[in-house]
Amino acid sequence: MSTQSVRVVGVSLFLVVLAACSGVPQRAGRPAAARGDDVANALYARLDDDSRRYEAGLALARSGETGRAQAEMKAALDDLRAAATACAATRDCDQQRFVAGFDNLLREGIGSRSDQVVEGETTASTPEATGEAGESSPLVTTLPQLNRSIALLKGRELGDVIALNGPVKAALEEWLTQYRPNLMAAYENYQYLRFQMAPEYDKAGLPEALLFGMLAKESGGKVHAVSRSGASGPLQFMYATGLRFGLTTVDGFDQRFDPRLSARANAAYVNEQLAIFNNNLELVIGAYNGGEGAMQRRAGRGENAQSFWSPDVYGSVSQETREYVPMVLAAAWLFLHPERYNLQFPKIEAKPGSITLKRAASIAELTVCLGQDGNVHDGWFRTLRNLNPQLDPQQEEPAGARIVVPQQLERTYQRDCAEGRWQQLAAELHAAVVPTPAPVALAQGVARSTPSNAKKDRSYVVRRGDTLAAIARKHGSCSVREIAVANGLRAPHYAIKPGQTLKVPTCRR
Structure with a gap:
């Protein structure tokens, strides 16, 4: 049996352990099978002993003793399964410690530095900078592409943690209930932006699901979103962080609002932080929200970085970060597996196209004359703004200007917006002037004398x-x-x- 085969066995056994633990419901008032600090402490000791035994099994596998390795790892996981089940039935036992323990062992078995290079894979480098806007940051041009044959990241399926993790399960419920409209809107917005954003994640060796999870939580796919703190764009970069990753201002346009360049900068940030936090995805997501310095102080860095789910780390971060990390992970998981949660994302015809204006028009005018053709609920205003982030939606663009649109609207434009009654209606509404009320003082008859020529x-x-x-x-x-x-x-x-x-x-x- 190869080392890779042992890792596959280990993951399969983890799924069994997690399923066993997550299958024990928590019910108020249920008589506990065991109680008290002494019982909980004994279970924690078993967790520590079994973790050490599993790690010893991994060491045996890496030295070629695959038979002994498999036996040791299986025995460790069998006892962990029993301990986790007992913890769920014990009033004073902290299940979060078991979540962190499983997470750490998964990372040891699959995501550790010695296992990053899979047989037959090679490490590539990011292409040299081309001088294009947004590629000026040295971080963007020098970070390595990490070759990943993965379900979500580094061979470690998110489901391995979700099976036991209360915060992520709660976040799944939030997306599927009160935030379902937000999730659907984010998915629709993303589909129209996908041709610009997804290739940047692919080039960086990162999973698209993570991009969607961050986009859904950060802006809902609204390219022009601006937070109270000044974070801007679809992935909500602060100004200084944006500059650090090559997002500058060019001809008055803030590149944080450019979907493609912001996705590139976000991917560079994620890869940088994965290197710092030894591929610990949850810590990277937490750093994106709460700052990498703060996360390093709480969790450490490199191979010594603790799991985000460790009580010491999870309990020390802000409430916003405790909510943010599970929400990003849950949105990413739903993007991958909607069918598991009775969720159906809309089918979107999102192939990109463009139109050349036959007469001057603004985004607002185009929205009126395009109507709801192909977008029954909301019309096209948000999509047109997202696809043309550099344009003021109220400012008319001259005849001959190129506007990016979904391909399906190319014919609609020729039919309804080049000329005809809908184009005329749109122009009439756009030209309307709303009277400006007189100042209150003048309305009350208070005289104000101002030289007529001033x-x-x-x-x-x-x-x-x-x-x-x-x-x-x-x-x-x-x-x-x-x-x-x-x-x-x-x-x-x-x-x-x-x-x-x-x-x-x-x-x-």
Whole structure:
């Protein structure tokens, strides 16, 4: 029996152990089979002894003594199964310690440094930088591609942990209940972005399911999402972290909003942290949320890094990170195995295409004239914005401009938006001007004397639904950029909010 065969046997036995432990329900008021700290401590001692015995079996396998290795590993796992079952029936026993113990042994048996190179595989390197925008970070151009023949990461199926893990099970329930609409929206958004984002993960040797899990939790696939803390884009990079991974501002466009470049930067970050945390995926996900420095202080690094599920680590991270890690893992698992959870993702025709504008139009106008053809529930506004992140949705693009659209809309555009009543309706609605109410003081009859020839900045209070382009049209004398500069607003989305007071300068045409 080869070392690889022993690892397969080990994983199979783990699944049996986890299934046995997870099959014991926790019921309030049920008489416990055993109670007290003494019993729990004895079970913890068995966990430690069996872990050492399993590790000794792995050492035997690596030295070629496969027969003894198999016997030792099987005996260790048989006793672990019994101890885990007893822990579930003991009032004071912490099952989280068994979760962490199983996780550590899985990592020892499959993800340790000595097992990373599988027979017949070679390690490749990331291609040299081409000078393209977003590839300027040395981290992006020098990180190794880790060849992975994996189900989720490094040969370690997420299901091995989910079978026992309460936090991930709870996260699965959240995605399948109150957050099901969010999960469905994230999946639909991702399908249209997939052709840009998935290849970057593939080139980095990372599983697509992880990309979806992070996207679903971070932004729901909304390319222009911005958090209160300033994290931006589909994968919510902070400005400094984005710069570190090559996401800069080019011609006023913040590349954190570019789906392809943000996926590339995210993959580089994940690979960097996998190297630091010895391929411990949960620690990497936690670092992405709570900061790599904080995670290293709590869990350590390298081969000495503790499991995220260790009570010492899990109990010391923030509540946000304790919730974030299971939610990402659960979304990734549902992406891989929806059928196991009575979940059906929508079928999306997401092949990319493009149109060339026959007349000037904005994303908003295109959304109106395209209607709900092929997207019955929501129309096309979000998809068009996601596929054209550099465009202001209210700003008209000139005739001849190329707009990225799902391929199925190419014919719809020719039919309904190049000319005709829907194009005319869209243009009419877009050109509408909403009157600006007089200032309160003037409405109450308070006189204000201003020299007739003086040019003063006007003020405008933002209302719900306003955009900077719409405000510029209402006042008719300034461009979007001039108003943005006057108020310190940053491209590309020029974020404003209801109730905000803007200065509207008096500009020449």
